[in-house]
Every structure is written in C-alpha cells, then in structure tokens.
Amino acid sequence: MENSFTPEKLDKIESILAEDLIEAGANSVIFIDRAGNIMARQDNGHCEHDVYSLAALGAGNFGAVNAMANIVGEDEFSLLFHKGQKESLHFSKVDEESLLIIIFGKDVSLGFLRLKVAEAVKKIREI
Amino acid sequence: MAFINPRNKEVQVKIVYYGPGRGGKTTNLEHINSKFKERIRSEMVSIKTYGDRTLFFDFLPFEVGKIKGYDVRIQLYTVPGQVKYNATRRLVLKGVDGIVFVADSMTVQREKNLISLKGLQENLEAHNKNIFGVPLVLQYNKRDLKKRNIPILPFDVMEQDLNNRLKVASLGASAVTGENVLPTLKKIISATMSSLQDDLK
Ligand SMILES: Nc1nc2c(ncn2[C@@H]2O[C@H](COP(=O)(O)OP(=O)(O)OP(=O)(O)O)[C@@H](O)[C@H]2O)c(=O)[nH]1
Ligand SMILES: [Mg+2]
Numbered sequence: 001m002e003n004s005f006t007p008e009k010l011d012k013i014e015s016i017l018a019e020d021l022i023e024a025g026a027n028s029v030i031f032i033d034r035a036g037n038i039m040a041r042q043d044n045g046h047c048e049h050d051v052y053s054l055a056a057l058g059a060g061n062f063g064a065v066n067a068m069a070n071i072v073g074e075d076e077f078s079l080l081f082h083k084g085q086k087e088s089l090h091f092s093k094v095d096e097e098s099l100l101i102i103i104f105g106k107d108v109s110l111g112f113l114r115l116k117v118a119e120a121v122k123k124i125r126e127i
Numbered sequence: 128m129a130f131i132n133p134r135n136k137e138v139q140v141k142i143v144y145y146g147p148g149r150g151g152k153t154t155n156l157e158h159i160n161s162k163f164k165e166r167i168r169s170e171m172v173s174i175k176t177y178g179d180r181t182l183f184f185d186f187l188p189f190e191v192g193k194i195k196g197y198d199v200r201i202q203l204y205t206v207p208g209q210v211k212y213n214a215t216r217r218l219v220l221k222g223v224d225g226i227v228f229v230a231d232s233m234t235v236q237r238e239k240n241l242i243s244l245k246g247l248q249e250n251l252e253a254h255n256k257n258i259f260g261v262p263l264v265l266q267y268n269k270r271d272l273k274k275r276n277i278p279i280l281p282f283d284v285m286e287q288d289l290n291n292r293l294k295v296a297s298l299g300a301s302a303v304t305g306e307n308v309l310p311t312l313k314k315i316i317s318a319t320m321s322s323l324q325d326d327l328k
Contacts, residue, residue: 007134035222036202037130037139050169056186056202057172063218064183 010040012127017042020120025108027087030101031094031124034059039098049103058101062091081110090114094121129224129323137198138327141222142315145247146229147239148180148208151268154302155229156185156203159312162305163189181207184219194320195327201316208243217250225262225319227311230289232269232299234278237288244289258293262318265290265297266311271304 005013017029017040028043030051036059041051066076080091090102090113100121104113130139144152153173160171167189174183185205190198206216228247230240248258267285280288282299290297296314300307 005133010132010134033128033130033222035128035130035141037141037222039130039132052188052200052202053169053172053186056184056188056204057174059221060183060218063221064215067214067218 005039009127013040013124014042016120016123020116020123021102024113024116026102026104026113028103030055030058032059032099032101033097034063034099036060047103054101054103058089058091058099062093062099090117092117092121094124100124128222129326131197131323131326135198136196137200138194138323139200139202140224140316140319140323141202141204142225142227142319143220143223144203144205144227144229145216145220145243146208146268147231147236147243148210150208150229150231150236150240150243151302152205152208152229153179153181153185155227155266155268155308155311156187156205158302158305158308159203160187162309166190180209181205182212183207183215191316195324197327199320203312210242213246213250216246217253220250220254223251223254223256223261224323225264225315227264227266227315228289229266229268229302230285232267232279232285233272234280237280240285240289262315262322263293263295264311264315264318265293265295266307267297267299268302270299270306271301 013031021029022042022044028047028049030038031040032038032055036056038051038055065080069077078093082089087103087105092100094100144155146152160167169188172186176182187203188200190200204219206219228244251258251261273279286297298307298311300311302308
C-alpha cells in the first residue's frame with residue numbers, strides 16, 4: 001500500500017515533530033497526506049483545535065494553491081503562511097505525497113520557525 | 128488511498144459524494160450530520176457560496192467503531208457539482224476510497240447525470256484510477272418529487288442510463304426526507320471496507 005508506514009517510521013516522524021517543532025514553540029503540528037489524512041501529529045498539550053478538519057482543509061488549500069501556481073507557470077508554491085492575531089498557520093511540502101501543517105503563536109518568530117521546519121523536513125525525508 | 132496507522136491502530140477512509148449540481152450531495156451530508164450528532168465530535172465544514180452552492184467541498188468526519196481491531200474513521204466529502212468547478216472536483220477526489228454518485232431523478236436533469244458520471248470517470252483516470260475498480264454506490268435522489276407531480280425518471284430508466292455497465296449497488300432516495308440516506312452510507316462504507324480488507328492485518 002502506497003502510504004502505509006511502519007510503526008517504527010511513524011515513531012521517528014513523531015519524535016522529529018516533537019523535538020524540532022514543538023520544542024521550538026509550535027502549538028501543534030500535523031503531518032498529512034495530500035488526500036487530507038493525518039499520518040502523525042504532536043501538540044504542546046494545550047491545543048484544542050479540530051485537527052481533522054484542519055487536515056482536510058489544509059490538503060485542499062495546498063492543492064488549490066498549486067493549481068493556481070500552474071496557471072501562472074510555476075510548478076508549485078512549496079510553502080504557505082497565514083498570519084493571524086494570535087495563531088498563525090505554516091504549510092510546507094515534505095514530498096510529493098505529504099505536507100506539514102504547523103500552528104504557532106505570536107511568541108514564535110517566523111524566521112526561526114522556518115529554519116526549524118526546513119530541518120524537520122530534511123530529517124523526515126531522510127528516514 | 129486510506130491511511131492505515133499500524134501504531135495507534137486507526138484507519139482513515141475517504142468517501143466522496145459526487146454528482147451533478149443541485150443533485151442533493153450536501154443535503155445527504157446534512158442529514159447524516161443530524162442523525163449521527165452523538166458520534167460526530169467536530170462541526171461539519173462547508174465551503175460554499177452565498178447561494179448555498181458548494182464552492183470547494185463539505186467535510187464531515189465520524190467514527191464507526193472497530194473493524195478487524197482498527198478504529199475506523201470515515202471522512203465524508205462532497206464535490207461542487209457546478210460544471211465550472213471541475214478542477215476542484217478533481218482535487219477533492221485525490222486519495223478517494225469510495226464514491227457515492229448522487230444522481231438527480233428529475234426528468235429534466237437526465238443529461239446532466241450522464242455528463243457528470245462521464246466526468247467522474249475522467250477525473251478518476253487523472254488520478255490513475257478506474258471507475259470500474261473503485262467502490263461505488265449509485266443514489267437516485269429526489270424520489271419524493273413524484274408525490275408533488277414533478278416528472279421523475281423511472282428507476283429502470285436510471286439503471287439503464289447510469290448502471291448498465293457499472294452494475295453496482297443502487298438506491299432510490301430522498302435526501303430532504305432522509306429516505307435511504309443512511310442505507311446509502313452503510314452500503315458505501317461496507318463496500319469500501321471490504322476493498323481494504325487485505326490491507327488491514
Ligand atoms: N425535493 C427534493 N429536493 C432535494 C432533495 N435533495 C436535495 N434537494 C434540494 O435540492 C437543492 C440542492 O441540494 P444540495 O444538497 O445543495 O445539492 P448539491 O448536490 O450539494 O449541489 P452543489 O453543491 O451545487 O453541487 C436544495 O434546495 C435541496 O433542498 C430531495 O431528495 N428531494
Ligand atoms: Mg453541495
């Protein structure tokens with residue numbers, strides 16, 4: 001089956017999400033496929049968001065933005081960012097089949113988060 | 128493809144309601160939402176336009192208990208039926224595990240059903256899927272209109288039009304009254320789960 005992961009691989013991904021992203025101050029992180037399924041997730045313990053709906057919308061949003069990229073002659077926009085008053089969302093492509101969505105508060109700097117995301121993505125790809 | 132998590136023994140299954148505009152896809156999900164309130168922990172998500180037409184999709188997740196030791200989480204989606212939204216329909220079909228095709232029984236909509244079913248076949252092909260290989264249930268909706276003297280197609284004619292080659296389960300239904308909405312859902316869930324049997328070990 002194309003997107004089934006072994007328990008060991010999922011363990012590794014979850015520890016990367018926890019150690020690189022939650023440690024860096026993210027409130028919640030979900031690792032999803034392009035169909036909107038959640039493959040792995042981590043949060044800081046005080047996050048009550050409906051992550052299943054977020055995953056469905058996030059996959060749809062990413063797909064829609066990539067379709068727009070094609071219209072303007074780009075292959076894709078591999079990174080998206082939505083800024084809110086208190087919470088912000090950061091989307092990044094991991095590979096052709098998966099994405100990382102991060103929810104973070106205003107106490108985390110975007111630059112720092114981006115750096116951490118790039119590291120985490122690299123580690124996940126190397127598993 | 129369904130996502131099977133061997134670690135927490137959970138499987139996420141994507142079922143898409145597809146069909147022509149105004150056929151009753153959103154109304155199906157609204158009925159399911161109202162009947163399954165206690166099992167549905169999150170709100171139904173609907174991205175729609177001012178006139179209540181689906182713009183992107185509706186999304187309704189719920190749990191159906193354990194199958195083969197796995198917690199099964201069903202995620203229902205609808206597509207936007209209006210002709211101009213084909214790119215969006217194709218996006219929503221990404222990773223689909225099972226499909227309910229909601230046809231409109233009104234005689235005046237006959238052609239629209241055919242066009243939509245053909246579109247489904249093409250959109251599945253774009254994802255390297257074959258309509259004959261995907262779990263599929265046909266629902267002939269709006270049967271209630273007969274009582275209001277609005278011309279509807281006889282069941283046999285709809286079978287001939289839509290199910291002649293597919294030969295899948297089909298049900299007459301009324302999404303507004305709720306008639307056969309849950310039986311349609313049960314049929315597609317069981318067809319989808321049996322197609323996943325071998326992957327759940
Ligand atoms: N009489 C009758 N009307 C129905 C039935 N199902 C849906 N409708 C009505 O048909 C209209 C369109 O229904 P929707 O559920 O929004 O249709 P849809 O397939 O989601 O349409 P799009 O989002 O544009 O693709 C609404 O006014 C519904 O109340 C039915 O079984 N009988
Ligand atoms: Mg709709």
